Amino acid sequence: MCSIPKGTHQVPPYNSKAFTGNWVNQHVKLSLKVDDGDHVTSQMLKMPAASITGEAVSVFDWRTQHCPGLRGVFETKGRCPNDVALGCDPDVTDAPMKAYRNGSGVVVLQAPLELGARAMVGPSLSKLHHDCHIYANSTAKMSWDPALNACREWNQSPYAFKNNSVYALTHMEYHNESNHIGLWSSVTLLKSLDGGQSWKHALPPPRHIVAAAPYKYEKSGLRSVLFGFRSPSNIIKSRTDSFYYATVEAGWGHGPNAVGQEDGTYIRLSDVDVIP
Amino acid sequence: MRTRDVTDPKSWRAWDGKSFNVSLAVNPYTDPNLQPAQHICHPLTKMTYPSLLWSTYLKSYLIFGTTDGHDNTGWSFQLITDLATPQLSAPVAVTTGANIKPGGNGTKKTPTRPVPGLWARSINGIVLGTQIWWLKRAAGVLGQVTSKHRVHSCTPCGVPACVDPVTGKSNLRNIAIKELDAIKEGPTFGCDMIGGGGSGAGSYIYPSLIDETAPSADLNFETVGATASLFLVTNDCISWQNVSGHGMRCNPWDSDGIVHRSVTKLPVAFHLKSDDSMAGQQLQERRTLLSLTLGSGMVLQRAPASAVLWGYASAGETVTVRIDGKALPAAAPDNASSTWRVSLPPTAAGGPHTIVVKSSSGASQTLTDVLFGDVYLCGGQSNMEFAMAFIRVGAATNATAEMAAAAAYGRIRLFMAGEYAQAQPGMAPLHDLQTVVQPWYSPNATNTAASGAFGSFSAVCWEFGKEIYEKLGGDVPIGLVENCVGGTRIEKWLPPKELAECETAGGPVPLPPWTKNKTTVDSDLWSSMIFPYTVGPMAMAGIAWYRTSFGSYALHLLHAYVYLC
Numbered sequence: 081m082c083s084i085p086k087g088t089h090q091v092p093p094y095n096s097k098a099f100t101g102n103w104v105n106q107h108v109k110l111s112l113k114v115d116d117g118d119h120v121t122s123q124m125l126k127m128p129a130a131s132i133t134g135e136a137v138s139v140f141d142w143r144t145q146h147c148p149g150l151r152g153v154f155e156t157k158g159r160c161p162n163d164v165a166l167g168c169d170p171d172v173t174d175a176p177m178k179a180y181r182n183g184s185g186v187v188v189l190q191a192p193l194e195l196g197a198r199a200m201v202g203p204s205l206s207k208l209h210h211d212c213h214i215y216a217n218s219t220a221k222m223s224w225d226p227a228l229n230a231c232r233e234w235n236q237s238p239y240a241f242k243n244n245s246v247y248a249l250t251h252m253e254y255h256n257e258s259n260h261i262g263l264w265s266s267v268t269l270l271k272s273l274d275g276g277q278s279w280k281h282a283l284p285p286p287r288h289i290v291a292a293a294p295y296k297y298e299k300s301g302l303r304s305v306l307f308g309f310r311s312p313s314n315i316i317k318s319r320t321d322s323f324y325y326a327t328v329e330a331g332w333g334h335g336p337n338a339v340g341q342e343d344g345t346y347i348r349l350s351d352v353d354v355i356p
Numbered sequence: 357m358r359t360r361d362v363t364d365p366k367s368w369r370a371w372d373g374k375s376f377n378v379s380l381a382v383n384p385y386t387d388p389n390l391q392p393a394q395h396i397c398h399p400l401t402k403m404t405y406p407s408l409l410w411s412t413y414l415k416s417y418l419i420f421g422t423t424d425g426h427d428n429t430g431w432s433f434q435l436i437t438d439l440a441t442p443q444l445s446a447p448v449a450v451t452t453g454a455n456i457k458p459g460g461n462g463t464k465k466t467p468t469r470p471v472p473g474l475w476a477r478s479i480n481g482i483v484l485g486t487q488i489w490w491l492k493r494a495a496g497v498l499g500q501v502t503s504k505h506r507v508h509s510c511t512p513c514g515v516p517a518c519v520d521p522v523t524g525k526s527n528l529r530n531i532a533i534k535e536l537d538a539i540k541e542g543p544t545f546g547c548d549m550i551g552g553g554g555s556g557a558g559s560y561i562y563p564s565l566i567d568e569t570a571p572s573a574d575l576n577f578e579t580v581g582a583t584a585s586l587f588l589v590t591n592d593c594i595s596w597q598n599v600s601g602h603g604m605r606c607n608p609w610d611s612d613g614i615v616h617r618s619v620t621k622l623p624v625a626f627h628l629k630s631d632d633s634m635a636g637q638q639l640q641e642r643r644t645l646l647s648l649t650l651g652s653g654m655v656l657q658r659a660p661a662s663a664v665l666w667g668y669a670s671a672g673e674t675v676t677v678r679i680d681g682k683a684l685p686a687a688a689p690d691n692a693s694s695t696w697r698v699s700l701p702p703t704a705a706g707g708p709h710t711i712v713v714k715s716s717s718g719a720s721q722t723l724t725d726v727l728f729g730d731v732y733l734c735g736g737q738s739n740m741e742f743a744m745a746f747i748r749v750g751a752a753t754n755a756t757a758e759m760a761a762a763a764a765y766g767r768i769r770l771f772m773a774g775e776y777a778q779a780q781p782g783m784a785p786l787h788d789l790q791t792v793v794q795p796w797y798s799p800n801a802t803n804t805a806a807s808g809a810f811g812s813f814s815a816v817c818w819e820f821g822k823e824i825y826e827k828l829g830g831d832v833p834i835g836l837v838e839n840c841v842g843g844t845r846i847e848k849w850l851p852p853k854e855l856a857e858c859e860t861a862g863g864p865v866p867l868p869p870w871t872k873n874k875t876t877v878d879s880d881l882w883s884s885m886i887f888p889y890t891v892g893p894m895a896m897a898g899i900a901w902y903r904t905s906f907g908s909y910a911l912h913l914l915h916a917y918v919y920l921c
Contacts, residue, residue: 128414130433131451132586133625134877137842139587140619172617176405176564177587181575187568189587191619200619203812204793205568205577205585206775206842207743227385240575247362267380269365282365290365291380294392309380313406313419314564316578318439324362325439327406327419330399 140191140200140210146171147198147212171198175234175251178314179205182275183244190276194232194253195219199276216270216279218250223285226254226297229266230285237326238276239315246272247282249290249312249326254297265310266292267328291328307331371442373398401434401444407565413582413626420565423447431563431586450586450624562589565624569774569791582790583776585621644668645675645719648789649894654796655769655835657895658728659702665713666697666892668787674716680709693787695891703728705832727767729833730824733889734817735849736902738842744818745811759810762799767833768821770813771796775841776884785887796835814838820900839885840902849886852879 175192182188189200189208197216200208218233229252237249247269254264267290269282281288293308313327361367370378378397384390406421417436423429424447432447566577567584646667656663669675669689677684677698687696703709707727714720734740744762747755774791794809804810814836821836847855855878889896 128416128433128435128448129451129627130448130624131627132622133583134623134848134880135844136588136620136622137844138618139621142618173562173589173619174617176407176562177566177589177619178564179566179568179577181577183575203743203745203809205566207741207745207812227383229383242575269363271363282363286383286386288365289381289383290368291370292382292384294382294384294390294395296384311405313408313421314578315576316408316410316417316439317574317576319410320438321440323439325408327400327408329404330397 139189139208140173142172145210147210171196175236175311178236178238180238180240180246180276182240182246183242184275186275188238188240188276190215190235190238192216192234192236192251194234197235213277215272215276226264228285229254229268229289229292230281231255233268233270235270235279237312237315238272239324240276244273244275246276248272248279249315249328251310251312253310256297256299263307264293264297265308265331266290267309267312370397371400372396400442401447403432403434403447405562405564407563408578409565409567409584410579411581411626412570412579418580419444421563423449433565560588560590560620563587569776569793580626583623583625586624587619587621590618590620644788645715646713646721646723647888647892648792649771649773649837649889649892650723651771651796652722652724652726653769653798654723654771655727655729655731655833656700656703657731657897658705658832661895662702663700663728663895664697664892665700665711666695667713668694669696669715669719670694670717676714678712678714680711693891695787697892705729707833727769727833727835729767729835730828730897731835731837731895732817732821732824732897733837733839733899734814734820734902735886735899736840737844738840740814740816740838740840740900740902741842742815743812744815747815755811759804762810762818762822763801763804764799765822765825766798766800767830768818768825769796769798769833769835770794770810770818770838771836772813772838773885785883787891788888790884814840816902817900837889839889841881841885844881847878848881850879851882851887855879 172193173191174194177189177191179187179189185203186201187203187205187208189205191198191200193216195217196214198213199211199215201211202208216233216235218231218235221230222232223230231252231254234251234253235248236251238246239248240246248271250268250270252266252268254266268285268288269290270279270288271282272279291309295307298307309328309330311329315324315326317324366379366381368379368381369376370380372378378395380395380397382390382395401419402424403419403421406419409418409420410416411418414435417439418433419436420433421431423432430452431450433450434447435445437443564587565580565584566587567580568577570577570579570581570584572579644667646665650665650667665677667675671689671691671694673696674686674688675696675698676686677700679700684698684700687698689696705728708725709728711723711726712720713723744759745755747758772792772794773789774793776786776790794813797803797809799810817836817838821834825832825834
């Protein structure tokens with residue numbers, strides 16, 4: 081007989097900072113349900129799993145819901161060739177969808193794209209319609225100066241506040257102007273003060289850099305492709321401390337220039353105290 | 357990185373394996389003395405495109421994304437014990453079923469066949485081992501290769517290797533019209549259009565796990581429950597290629613050459629998978645003193661029906677119900693389901709009434725502003741989901757005006773169930789709703805304003821209820837229960853026993869073509885979103901069901917398949 085108070089008890093290692101083992105290869109003792117003072121009625125050893133449980137449901141069907149073409153808008157020399165088939169009329173998603181509810185109560189499901197990015201909006205996540213309003217278009221003001229880190233930017237990690245401001249981490253890619261070669265990436269910060277309707281850099285470039293490679297762009301070679309920080313996750317507010325967390329991916333090519341940095345996803349955080 | 361001001365990009369600090377001390381906000385162009393080695397952080401996972409979430413079900417943070425950074429390796433999640441000292445579990449792969457194929461692994465059987473009459477959009481051959489090239493039409497010379505665009509890699513499928521099926525060679529070459537004709541009539545190139553890195557046709561890419569129904573402290577969907585939605589971007593076009601510096605495009609033999617991408621969502625359920633002795637055990641149900649289908653502000657079915665109140669209590673408890681102070685006979689929960697029930701005396705239309713429910717354990721709940729009238733359940737798919745905020749009928753009707761007008765109908769009461777599919781097929785039905793998007797409420801000036809709760813209510817259900825209300829002279833309160841999920845087949849809403857007993861004329865109902873690459877589970881929504889109303893049961897005047905082509909694929913097939921019951 082053991083003496084355990086009546087009730088259901090969470091048992092480590094869940095929520096345990098001290099746990100250092102392998103989650104998956106152990107059967108984790110999850111809970112003890114105690115109906116009276118000394119009788120353990122249920123003791124389950126479980127480990128987590130996840131599965132797809134139903135059918136795919138269409139949220140956005142490009143063939144029937146895409147917005148009118150952007151032809152003529154982005155056909156400036158150097159930005160996009162005069163050919164719709166070359167991606168100048170996409171109205172597509174080119175990064176994971178991210179959702180938030182803005183300060184006005186509107187649910188926004190972002191479809192990140194570096195040009196002509198749209199969102200799906202509505203009162204709830206299950207009742208969205210495709211909004212043809214372009215909320216972000218980094219190519220309209222893109223810079224060919226790699227020092228600015230303001231070339232093609234995917235607004236990828238929005239985080240909304242009740243005063244209708246939204247901040248977002250971006251995935252920025254620098255492509256060489258002359259031959260469009262290269263994928264030198266960094267993570268920058270955008271802000272919106274109107275609930276996500278319009279965005280601009282949180283600070284004038286390059287002061288908007290959150291994470292960038294400590295090496296200059298190279299037109300060819302190991303540092304020319306997939307080099308730098310990229311693809312930020314969503315931002316999450318910690319339940320136990322005052323910080324926000326997000327992850328970004330890092331790519332450092334291969335060979336001696338990698339300086340020991342491994343590819344992978346990295347975690348970072350910021351303090352919530354001064355969030356507007 | 358750590359910051360005191362998230363609006364200051366430079367203040368973020370990254371994890372170095374021990375603490376958040378690494379600044380990554382560097383610029384080698386402006387800082388000639390930059391020391392790269394000082395701006396290195398510690399890797400946590402090989403996962404890409406992650407969603408970072410708190411799970412109320414697993415009671416842990418989790419990171420959910422693409423396994424190992426390759427789209428076609430599927431999705432997985434890792435638990436994180438503590439964000440402040442991040443340590444991740446080993447990846448747990450998401451079970452997808454045979455018909456869900458993440459990434460680009462053969463999700464669409466589209467042969468690389470030349471398009472008759474559109475040779476300029478046809479394939480020249482398969483060359484260089486695993487790459488496909490296509491040709492453009494040169495002026496006056498049909499079939500001459502003018503462009504050599506690498507499309508993507510392909511894998512053998514019915515042929516020994518990705519070679520030109522005409523010649524068996526793997527050399528890029530010009531093709532004469534005669535040869536093109538031969539290809540037209542002959543075999544296809546034998547390779548599915550499979551993209552490297554998940555870029556293939558029909559492939560699911562860019563995962564995002566989102567759950568709006570789980571509780572969250574603020575405006576951001578950073579919490580998931582036992583279930584969540586996996587939003588995925590789908591490559592629609594037959595194949596696409598990345599044009600350096602210009603983004604992506606569909607290959608020219610696709611319908612219009614423009615890149616197509618759509619968005620779909622898949623239901624994901626988390627389980628606490630146990631050892632063998634626990635395998636298949638039902639997840640713990642959510643049960644409360646009063647069924648979640650009931651609540652203050654609701655409408656109960658009027659006389660001559662006898663409305664039922666019900667809920668859940670432990671063995672040995674008794675539950676008493678008082679309506680407007682008048683006590684009704686006490687009830688005890690049945691042994692099998694722990695459900696207690698109290699039938700109310702048939703009550704004429706009107707109200708409001710106050711109902712107090714008390715358990716001998718001390719738990720109690722008071723329902724205020726309860727009306728008696730006619731209750732209708734509004735079911736169906738996306739047409740029933742279509743929300744008030746988006747209605748527009750001609751130039752005369754707009755959502756804002758229609759919603760504002762609804763505020764005058766305070767005796768029409770609304771309830772919206774949340775989408776929840778039973779986690780595993782074949783399990784016992786759930787005794788109560790697992791999610792409620794909007795508990796009972798009445799339209800008023802606040803919730804019918806822009807962005808108010810009323811804006812998300814079913815437009816069809818509302819108009820249906822409003823018309824009945826007006827036809828009854830405005831004397832009978834109306835209760836409307838929105839209980840629908842877009843894109844669902846009728847078979848998902850039917851109980852398994854009846855579905856099995858109902859033979860169909862024409863034999864077994866074939867699955868709709870849109871389910872070809874999807875999981876298909878019958879009766880799961882009946883289990884979680886219909887059965888809970890039958891427990892009391894909830895007395896109703898009727899059910900409004902909006903059926904479209906999704907309603908039954910059997911009916912969609914010109915009545916070739918009709919249920920015989």
